[in-house]
Amino acid sequence: MKLKTLTLLLLIGFTSLIVKAQNSKFNKIQELEGIEEYLYTPNGMKVLLVQDNSAPVVTVQIVYRVGSKHEVTGNTGSTHLLEHLNFKGTPTFNKRNGNAIFNVLQGIGAQMNATTWNDRTNYYETIPSDKLELALHIESDRMRNSLLLKEDKDAEMTVVRNEFERGENNPNSLLNKEIWATAYMAHPYHHSTIGWRADIENMPIETLREFYNTYYWPNNATLTIIGDFQKTTLFKLVDKYFGKITRAPHNMPQPYTTEPAQLGPRRTIIKKPGQQGMLTVGYKIPGRMHEDLPALTVLSQIIGNGQSSLLSKSFINTGLAYFGSAQASNFKEAGLFTMSLGFAPTANHDDLYASLLNMVEKIKKEGVLQEDINRIVAKLNAQTILSRDGSGSIASQINEAIAGGDWTDYINKSNRLSKVTTQDVKRVANTYLIEDQSTTGYFIPKTLGKNTPNDLKASNVIPDNNDKYFYRNPKHIHDNCINETKPNQLSQKAVTQIASAYETIEASKSGEKFIRKNIENIDLVTAKTGAKGFLTISASFPIGDYLNTNGNEMTPYLTTQMLNKGTIKNNKLQFSQKLEKLGVQLNISAETQNVNISFKCLKKDLNTVINLLAEELRYPLFDKKEFDLLKQQTVGQMKQGLTDPSSQGKIKLSQAIYPKGHPNYLTDTQTSIDNLNSVTLQEIKTFHKTYFGNAGLRMVAVGDVDTKTLYAALKKAFKGWNGGVKGLAKYTEPTKENGxxxxxxxxxxxxxxxxxxxxxxxxxxxxxxxxxxxxxxxxxxxxxxxxxxxxxxxxxxxxxxxxxxxxxxxxxxxxxxxxxxxxxxxxxxxxxxxxxxxxxxxxxxxxxxxxxxxxxxxxxxxxxxxxxxxxxxxxxxxxxxxxxxxxxxxxxxxxxxxxxxxxxxxxxxxxxxxxxxxxxxxxxxxxxxxxx
Missing domain, CATH: 3.30.830.10 (Metalloenzyme, LuxS/M16 peptidase-like)
Known part of the structure; x- marks a missing residue:
């Protein structure tokens, strides 16, 4: 008996020594807000761990510090093409064996993909945690064992070329590529990540293999694990699969080209068929970790984001532009501060450019208000918290911080933003927004564009005159039981709270996961999950038989779009600023049979947001000037669809299948524009009065839900709100016709x-x-x-x-x-x-x-x-x-x-x-x- 006990103790001791030996290979570098950083000493790979065992879900991500900036003329697009080929397999995982990487991962229900950008390439999968070993096996295998076969490259080349061509169909994408290529003439940010067409078509497989063998090594990678795991077991698995891989036998070559001084403003012009003019002005700025980036980020928000932005006030609200935006890039080494406008083809580009420069000069001279900075910083910090909804979203943000030079910026970015002052914003405007250091791009529609359908065989053609169309999301996002909403992205101070929403639902005393209650005639369902400090609300109400009453089908869309143009209590600017400082976006849109509502907010702001939602739904201003401006801007953006192959194809397919008046029938673009132009403000008011109400309102609240607070907020905000309709309209279904x-x-x-x-x-x-x-x-x-x-x-x-x-x-x-x-x-x-x-x-x-x-x-x-x-x-x-x-x-x-x-x-x-x-x-x- 003593011998057995001694043997058992020896085995335990031996096992303990093995575990200690494995753990000793992982040197802890630092820990910040629940994220632990380790160095795997056998090969220099960095490891980031965010552990949360409250639900059996885990995200595995590996980031390689190689992007399109590591390419040179002749092999542009190498990083991106390699990303594609790394899914083609290894000797262990490949199609020929019947266990291709995509098949294996999708077979376990993984959400996975890979992305390439200027500074990095990442591969990721969110999976059931009992499949963690499989994910580590795959990622370690393709780190050094990708097949990289010529036949795979030849087939994938045309795939990537088609991806390139799809981007060329988009005027905004095309103009953005030209802007960067003109602004950065020497630095490798000059070329886009997808590469130049000739390089995509002609790149030898030997070039790709050499690129792979240069950069795909553990000491050039960071492995991030987020979710349900045990650290000791994880270290054992990492050692098992990555321990076989040595450090790179060479120093990792880095680009050394710096951009020469720019000696004056640059300009690039694109002329192609289209329906909308575009103007973008870009100024060179430093990289993500530079001390001026937070101020530049705040400035970009003040200029180009939201109803209170300068672009909205100066161009959009005045009818000079359909839309506008501004952005400060976050690349590692350098970047661009860009301002963009989209407008009618007949507008004068040079006049708009002059007005844009005048706006910039006014900022440089007068600066901005501290209250504007405070609102923007509050918004950005709230949005940072709200975006961390799930391990996949957290992994994505950590990925970009790694690419920008320091993963800790994922945690510290909010603190950096909070330190921005009016002096900082004025200083960076005067330092970087210099005309002689600018690059301006124009997209000029060469013709107004026209497309004509040609019937080869049309036994059931439907004439285009008097078509009906309902301006809605064509993807029918609620059609499938499986939710198709992309995961949005937890508390800045509770970054480890990343558990699966469903798996962490707190059951009631009676064992129920969901509480369903009628509040002010609202059918409300709540579920309290492991989320900390925030919640999501989704809601909808029917518009019944509206489409069968010969009403203008563009009316529901215009009604919902008018809701954020001001209320009888707050004008458009006041209302938007109240939401903006909370980091909240109220999304209200019309589909065929429903009006849909959604938002995400901090728990502490719920009462305020519910009141603002009720104000928008119940008391819209319906200002005539705003209505006319909305119609003008919507028409301008709808015209883009006239020359979009995908939009036109979807329309013609629906018309060939369904009769006019059916919910799935899409009207041709020009008729939709005509219908929109004919809508009157009185029709909007009548529609709102008839169909907006609580009669059929359904609402779901998920996350850190305090039902007492939610119930009280709804009772107060929606008390006395009546109206609306119940049920859905009936439609005549089509019959199958000849093809x-x-x-x-x-x-x-x-x-x-x-x-x-x-x-x-x-x-x-x-x-x-x-x-x-x-x-x-x-x-x-x-x-x-x-x-x-x-x-x-x-x-x-x-x-x-x-x-x-x-x-x-x-x-x-x-x-x-x-x-x-x-x-x-x-x-x-x-x-x-x-x-x-x-x-x-x-x-x-x-x-x-x-x-x-x-x-x-x-x-x-x-x-x-x-x-x-x-x-x-x-x-x-x-x-x-x-x-x-x-x-x-x-x-x-x-x-x-x-x-x-x-x-x-x-x-x-x-x-x-x-x-x-x-x-x-x-x-x-x-x-x-x-x-x-």
């Missing part, structure tokens, strides 16, 4: 859009919905979908191709496939897509595909509930469909219950090759061939 092909010719667009669609009639409540939804996701849902694996990964024909089913919340939905192609590859892309669609219909899916997709959907659903925004949006979607919040627990069971037979039967039942509608939109002629 057709339609071409929309839009000249000088380097990327064309393909839409293939068909009416299914499936509603979200139908028994066929879940099988068909899963089947569609297997065809084109994410990187592991068949279409991405073939048309993108194998053939290299597109940057993105997706299949989706939408428009099904309260009406019969439709199925579609969408991709972008270079016009010269359009027919090849269409043919490759049809091969997969035909195979999907005729052969269906396999049991292995179904099992993998089920894991993906349920895992993604779980991860999507990890933020207060995601949880609130999902619950609201349930309420709108007549479901209880507890359906969250039933949803995964509904997914698991689906069989292969059900999926394949639903595909054959609802998709008919003879009824497919094909839309080709872009620089294509009547026959779909590339325009010369």
């Amino acid at each position: 057709l092909t339609k071409v929309i010719s839009i000249p000088q667009k380097p990327s064309a859009e393909m839409f293939i669609g068909q009416y299914t009639g499936i509603k979200r409540t139908d028994k066929d919905f879940m099988p068909f939804y899963i089947g569609t996701s297997i065809l084109g849902g994410g990187f592991s979908g068949r279409l991405m694996q073939t048309v993108r990964d194998n053939d290299g024909l597109t940057y993105s191709i997706v299949a989706n089913h939408t428009g099904h919340s309260n009406t019969g939905g439709y199925w579609f496939v969408n991709a972008s192609f270079n016009p010269t590859l359009f027919q090849k892309g269409l043919d490759a897509t049809m091969v997969q669609i035909k195979k999907w219909i005729s052969h269906g899916i396999t049991s292995d595909e179904l099992a993998s997709k089920k894991t993906n959907i349920t895992g993604s659903f779980k991860v999507g509930l990890s933020t207060t925004s995601g949880l609130a949006g999902t619950i609201l979607a349930f309420l709108e469909r007549g479901l209880e919040p507890s359906y969250i627990d039933k949803y995964p069971k509904d997914v698991e219950a689906v069989t292969v037979k059900q999926v394949n039967a639903s595909i054959k039942k609802h998709i008919n090759l003879d009824q497919l509608i094909i839309i080709k939109s872009g620089s294509l002629d009547n026959n779909g061939a590339p325009l010369k």
Whole structure:
């Protein structure tokens, strides 16, 4: 017995020695606000840890200190192309083995991707914490073992080139690239991260391998782990997978080129077809960690952010511009302070430029008010806290701080901002906003643009005259049970409180996770989670049969947009400043059948924000001057859609499927503009009086919820508010018609859009919905979908191709496939897509595909509930469909219950090759061939 005891003690002692030996490899450098920094001594890799074990979710991120600034002429775009190729696999994880990186991670429900920027490249995945070892295995493997095969590069080159071409379709993106290329002539910030087209097309695989072997080493990386882990176990796993990798056998080469002195103002002009002029002025500024950056950041907010900004007062509110913005970049070495305006094509660029310079000179001479600085700093600090909603968002912000030179700026940035004074702002304005050190860019629409649809076969063409359109979010964000809201991003002093919103719901004494109560006739659901100091509120109310009353379909949109233009208690500026200093954005928008409301605020500000929300909803000013200005600005921005291949393609697809008046029917852009122009202020007032009220108002509050405070605030703010309607309008559903092909010719667009669609009639409540939804996701849902694996990964024909089913919340939905192609590859892309669609219909899916997709959907659903925004949006979607919040627990069971037979039967039942509608939109002629 004594021998056994001695043996056990020896084993324990030996194990303890091993653990100590492993832990000794991790030298703790510092700890700040719950973030621990370690140096992994065997190879020099830095490790950041943020531990929170309250929910089984963890984010793994690895940041390489290499970006496009490390490239030179001939290999621009190397960093970005390498990012793509690092998903192609290693000897352990690859498509040929049946365990490609995307497939493996999506199979466990991961939210993952990678991004490239000037100073860094990062790879990340938010996953169930029991899969932490898998994530570390993948990240360590592709650090040194990426295959980097020529055939993969050749296929991916055209993918990246298509991504480049999509950016060239966007005037703002195009102008921004030209501004940087003109401002920085020598420094490598000169070239954009995606690279120049010729380099993308011609870069040898040997160049990429050399670049990879130069920079992808542990001593050039920071591994960040946020969420549910045990430190001892984590150290063991890091040692297991990264301990095999040595330091780089060379010093890490860094760019040494500095920008020569600029000897006068520079100008660049772009002339392309378009509907909107643009002006951007950029001034050279220092990098993120420079002592002047906080003041420059505050100045950019005063100039160009919000209703009280100088650009709003001088240009937008006066009708000279449709929109304006200002920004101070946060790159490591240098940057630009930019001011931008978008305006009518007929406006005089030089006059606007002169007015902009006069505004700058006034700032330099008179400075700004301390009260404006205080408001901006309060807003930025509140937004910093509110943005940290979930481990993925925290990882993203730490990533940018690492890239900027010091991860501690993630914590210290708010303190730096709080020290800014009026003297600082005036000084930086006079130091950096110098005309001789400026670069000005003009986007001048060469023509007003025109596109004409050409029917190749149109057995069910719908004439364009008298079309109806409802200005709404075309993505139908509440259509799927899975919340589609992007995770927003915890308390500055409680950075470790990053737990999954759903997993940390505090149950009531009776064991209920959700409390549902009627407050002032508002159907209110609350859930108190592990979030500290903030909460998210999502709400909606129906507008019933409005679209069936021959009312102007642009009226709901204009009504909601007028709400923030002032109330009878506060004018526009006063109201916006009250919200601004709280860091709160009240989002109120109209969709087909609902008005949607959402905001996120600090717990301490809830009563104030509820009062402001009630004031905006109940007592809008509806000023005539503001109404006319809103219409003018909206028309200007809507005109951009006339030359956008994606917008025009979506419109024509909807018109080919649905009759006018149906919620899913989109009116052509010009008719929408005509409808908007005809709306009167009285129609806005009548609509508001009729449809705004608490009759059908649903509200969800998630986070650090104090129900006593919330109930009292709602009772006071909404007391006596009546009106509104209940229920949703009924619509006549279309019937399936013969297929057709339609071409929309839009000249000088380097990327064309393909839409293939068909009416299914499936509603979200139908028994066929879940099988068909899963089947569609297997065809084109994410990187592991068949279409991405073939048309993108194998053939290299597109940057993105997706299949989706939408428009099904309260009406019969439709199925579609969408991709972008270079016009010269359009027919090849269409043919490759049809091969997969035909195979999907005729052969269906396999049991292995179904099992993998089920894991993906349920895992993604779980991860999507990890933020207060995601949880609130999902619950609201349930309420709108007549479901209880507890359906969250039933949803995964509904997914698991689906069989292969059900999926394949639903595909054959609802998709008919003879009824497919094909839309080709872009620089294509009547026959779909590339325009010369």
